[in-house]
Amino acid sequence: MDYTEKAHRPIKYSIFVYVWLALVALTWLTVAVSGMHMGRLSLISPFIIASAKAFLVVAFFMHIKYEAGIFRLFIGVALATMFVVVWLVYSDIAFRS
Amino acid sequence: MSDYAAGAQGNYLQKEGRGGILSWIFSTDHKRIGILYLVAILSLFLVGVTLGFFMRLELITRGPTIMAANTYNSLFTLHGVIMLFLFIIPVTPSVFGNFLLPIMIGAKDVAFPRLNLLSWWFYMAGAFLAILTLLIANGPADTGWTFYAPYSIRTGTNVTLALSAVVVLGFSSILTGINFVTTVHRLRAPGMTWMRLPLFVWAVYATAWIQILATPILGVNLMLVVAERLLGIGIFDPAKGGDPILYQHLFWIYSHPAVYIMILPAMGAISEIVPVFARRTIFGYKAVAYSSIGIAAVGSLVWGHHMFVSGFSYTAGVYFSLFTFFVAIPSAIKVYNWVGSLYKGSLEAATPLLYAFAFIFLFSIGGLTGLILGALSLNIHLHDTYFVVAHFHYVKFGGAGFGFFAALHYWFPKMFGRMYNTKLANVALLLLFIGFNTLFFPLFVLGFQGMPRRYYDYLPQFTNGQLISIVGSWILVAGVILMVGNLIHALFKGKKAQANQWGGATLEWQVPSPPPKENFEEIPEVKYGPYHFKRD
Amino acid sequence: MNETAEIAANKHKDYTGAKIGMWLFLFTELFLFFGPFLLYSIFRYRYSTDFINAGSELSLFVGSINTVVLLTSSLSVALSISALQKGNKKLTLLLLGVTIVLGAVFLVNKYFEWDAKIVHGLYPGAEALLSRPKGEILFFGLYFFMTGLHALHVIAGMSVLAVITFFVMRDKVTQSDYVKIENGGLYWHLVDVIWIYLFPLFYLIR
Numbered sequence: 063m064d065y066t067e068k069a070h071r072p073i074k075y076s077i078f079v080y081v082w083l084a085l086v087a088l089t090w091l092t093v094a095v096s097g098m099h100m101g102r103l104s105l106i107s108p109f110i111i112a113s114a115k116a117f118l119v120v121a122f123f124m125h126i127k128y129e130a131g132i133f134r135l136f137i138g139v140a141l142a143t144m145f146v147v148v149w150l151v152y153s154d155i156a157f158r159s
Numbered sequence: 160m161s162d163y164a165a166g167a168q169g170n171y172l173q174k175e176g177r178g179g180i181l182s183w184i185f186s187t188d189h190k191r192i193g194i195l196y197l198v199a200i201l202s203l204f205l206v207g208v209t210l211g212f213f214m215r216l217e218l219i220t221r222g223p224t225i226m227a228a229n230t231y232n233s234l235f236t237l238h239g240v241i242m243l244f245l246f247i248i249p250v251t252p253s254v255f256g257n258f259l260l261p262i263m264i265g266a267k268d269v270a271f272p273r274l275n276l277l278s279w280w281f282y283m284a285g286a287f288l289a290i291l292t293l294l295i296a297n298g299p300a301d302t303g304w305t306f307y308a309p310y311s312i313r314t315g316t317n318v319t320l321a322l323s324a325v326v327v328l329g330f331s332s333i334l335t336g337i338n339f340v341t342t343v344h345r346l347r348a349p350g351m352t353w354m355r356l357p358l359f360v361w362a363v364y365a366t367a368w369i370q371i372l373a374t375p376i377l378g379v380n381l382m383l384v385v386a387e388r389l390l391g392i393g394i395f396d397p398a399k400g401g402d403p404i405l406y407q408h409l410f411w412i413y414s415h416p417a418v419y420i421m422i423l424p425a426m427g428a429i430s431e432i433v434p435v436f437a438r439r440t441i442f443g444y445k446a447v448a449y450s451s452i453g454i455a456a457v458g459s460l461v462w463g464h465h466m467f468v469s470g471f472s473y474t475a476g477v478y479f480s481l482f483t484f485f486v487a488i489p490s491a492i493k494v495y496n497w498v499g500s501l502y503k504g505s506l507e508a509a510t511p512l513l514y515a516f517a518f519i520f521l522f523s524i525g526g527l528t529g530l531i532l533g534a535l536s537l538n539i540h541l542h543d544t545y546f547v548v549a550h551f552h553y554v555k556f557g558g559a560g561f562g563f564f565a566a567l568h569y570w571f572p573k574m575f576g577r578m579y580n581t582k583l584a585n586v587a588l589l590l591l592f593i594g595f596n597t598l599f600f601p602l603f604v605l606g607f608q609g610m611p612r613r614y615y616d617y618l619p620q621f622t623n624g625q626l627i628s629i630v631g632s633w634i635l636v637a638g639v640i641l642m643v644g645n646l647i648h649a650l651f652k653g654k655k656a657q658a659n660q661w662g663g664a665t666l667e668w669q670v671p672s673p674p675p676k677e678n679f680e681e682i683p684e685v686k687y688g689p690y691h692f693k694r695d
Numbered sequence: 696m697n698e699t700a701e702i703a704a705n706k707h708k709d710y711t712g713a714k715i716g717m718w719l720f721l722f723t724e725l726f727l728f729f730g731p732f733l734l735y736s737i738f739r740y741r742y743s744t745d746f747i748n749a750g751s752e753l754s755l756f757v758g759s760i761n762t763v764v765l766l767t768s769s770l771s772v773a774l775s776i777s778a779l780q781k782g783n784k785k786l787t788l789l790l791l792g793v794t795i796v797l798g799a800v801f802l803v804n805k806y807f808e809w810d811a812k813i814v815h816g817l818y819p820g821a822e823a824l825l826s827r828p829k830g831e832i833l834f835f836g837l838y839f840f841m842t843g844l845h846a847l848h849v850i851a852g853m854s855v856l857a858v859i860t861f862f863v864m865r866d867k868v869t870q871s872d873y874v875k876i877e878n879g880g881l882y883w884h885l886v887d888v889i890w891i892y893l894f895p896l897f898y899l900i901r
Binding site: 071072073074075078079081082085086089092093096097108109111112115116119120122123124125129130132133136137140144147148151155 | 711714715718719722725726729733737740755759762763766767769770772773774776777778780781877880881884885887888891892894895899900901
């Protein structure tokens with residue numbers, strides 16, 4: 063194994079501030095949208111917006127954008143596991159007689 | 160590759176600092192931690208065996224014989240909790256994973272030695288809490304090791320404490336898993352590519368992923384039951400709109416993959432033993448390596464086969480039954496490859512190989528009866544009968560347990576630098592094998608005839624089967640005593656073992672027995688695969 | 696002392712290794728919350744009207760404030776890492792302090808929010824709650840369990856950051872040796888990510 067580090071340079075303050083502004087804006091958006099009654103869409107829109115926020119936090123605040131590929135692979139494994147578990151549990155919940 | 164000499168370091172067993180027990184229980188040396196686990200886990204195994212022995216003995220006559228019905232309930236619960244959470248889940252990864260994984264990949268220790276020690280302390284705390292349920296008022300839990308809601312919410316016994324014990328043990332398991340994954344990724348010696356990893360390392364690596372991803376789900380599930388008991392949040396309580404079947408889902412999402420936490424490292428050990436005593440490289444290295452990952456992945460999709468009669472949906476039943484059949488594929492790949500490796504090898508009938516044969520035979524029976532249980536229609540007839548009990552004992556004891564014994568006899572000379580009496584070890588194996596089959600095979604028949612599990616009583620037509628099984632339990636216990644006695648005797652009086660007792664090619668056999676404190680004078684450079692026996 | 700540093704073959708501190716370990720630990724935290732999330736989705740599917748009725752009783756205002764508070768604390772901890780990497784120790788300490796204070800603000804808000812519900816008898820096991828429809832009992836059961844578990848993680852994160860602040864003061868975490876603050880930051884961000892999902896679950900359904 064090589065132990066060499068990619069000395070990742072400090073990330074600019076301004077990037078973090080922009081990300082934070084985007085996060086606050088998305089929070090405002092999700093609150094605003096929740097008041098409108100859009101049927102099925104209002105069920106999934108908070109989830110989509112939350113995922114966008116989580117993506118921003120993970121990519122920038124948690125440095126995944128700047129890290130080695132192995133971290134993305136690991137996250138993929140974890141998310142895939144969750145997806146499969148949800149699918150199988152719902153194969154019960156959705157078809158219960 | 161020549162022997163890496165011990166040099167001036169001395170071995171890890173030699174007195175360190177002021178010596179004494181403190182130099183052990185606060186040691187961050189992965190080898191000492193492995194030994195700590197071995198001592199603790201084997202002690203609890205003997206407790207579990209004793210409990211099982213008395214459960215069998217109770218059934219020697221019909222009606223109450225040596226205990227009342229609720230004592231029997233507590234006994235099978237405690238037997239399950241100890242044997243699963245304290246013995247068979249941690250045993251092979253924690254003992255041999257800790258002791259050998261760093262040496263096998265050419266590292267000086269695991270990635271996080273202090274977390275490793277913390278993990279052992281969590282294990283001891285969990286063991287303490289589990290034993291404590293016996294001693295305080297209300298008595299030990301009587302729910303069975305599965306703690307099914309809603310009964311586990313209502314019973315007055317010490318369920319909360321037992322659940323806390325399991326959660327604490329979960330922490331221990333998670334820390335071990337994190338350590339192993341990081342170690343395999345970061346601390347491999349130069350030249351130790353993924354395709355040169357010993358198969359035991361592959362198996363422990365796959366296991367570690369299950370430990371990381373599945374254990375927290377069990378943890379939060381049990382926390383929910385605790386919250387249910389203390390606060391009444393209602394999630395699993397039908398009276399408040401909750402759904403106890405969801406408890407079963409979250410329980411088995413962990414607890415089925417947990418079976419693979421038990422069996423995978425045992426399979427890994429067998430994959431080490433077979434090529435060494437067949438004196439040839441393993442047949443299908445990649446197939447065996449990837450099948451470990453395959454078992455871990457597909458094995459995470461089959462938990463619902465524990466719930467076929469719980470009232471969950473038929474659609475889910477079909478999926479889970481299908482995946483249950485799928486998981487047989489990677490398991491069978493391993494069995495075929497072991498047998499393929501033996502073919503045309505120059506076999507040496509040494510003790511570890513004989514134990515490995517016992518493993519392959521018993522695991523095959525366990526695995527095949529698993530397919531019977533995985534079929535939706537047959538499951539309705541066999542659910543919660545002795546057939547299930549027999550099946551999982553064949554997998555967990557016949558498989559994981561015998562795999563552990565095989566590993567113990569294979570690596571004992573490496574760990575302690577001494578050899579046991581091989582004749583006695585073989586006699587012990589014979590007793591274990593005969594005892595095991597006499598004990599558990601009749602249970603298949605009894606279960607097929609309708610004998611339900613977890614009853615302290617039975618109908619007259621089951622008497623003969625029960626008696627045969629009880630005699631088997633005596634033979635099995637005799638075998639366990641002989642095996643453990645033989646090993647303990649060897650610790651003190653055994654002949655000195657050689658550095659490479661069996662002629663293995665993996666790195667742990669290239670260091671002295673017992674290994675030096677730092678494992679290697681300098682990190683070795685790996686030039687060959689793990690089963691490359693011809694060296695220039 | 697047998698530290699990770701020595702094990703990494705006398706060469707270098709293995710930062711990637713430390714971060715891999717941290718991420719694996721974060722996965723376990725994620726799966727810890729994943730269980731109740733799954734349960735929530737199932738009960739919401741079964742009792743949607745009850746869930747909407749119960750959800751409307753929570754204060755959207757307080758929930759939104761707390762979301763912004765936690766997002767801001769994430770910003771400050773992310774900035775503190777960059778500050779340390781640039782060698783600005785004072786700014787690092789200031790930003791870590793801000794993070795911990797924001798964590799405390801979050802908990803105080805949470806306390807008042809819980810208190811308001813408990814005063815009205817809306818807590819698991821209370822008579823007032825048990826007389827309501829089943830879906831509402833479950834909603835509040837999940838609400839207290841999940842926000843309670845999250846609050847415990849906020850407290851844990853604050854303790855971790857407090858220890859790291861201490862390390863920075865004592866120069867045990869420095870410009871050239873900053874993996875501890877990175878890992879502490881990762882933990883804090885995860886607590887934030889979990890809240891990002893908890894917020895719509897309980898406050899935004901109506």
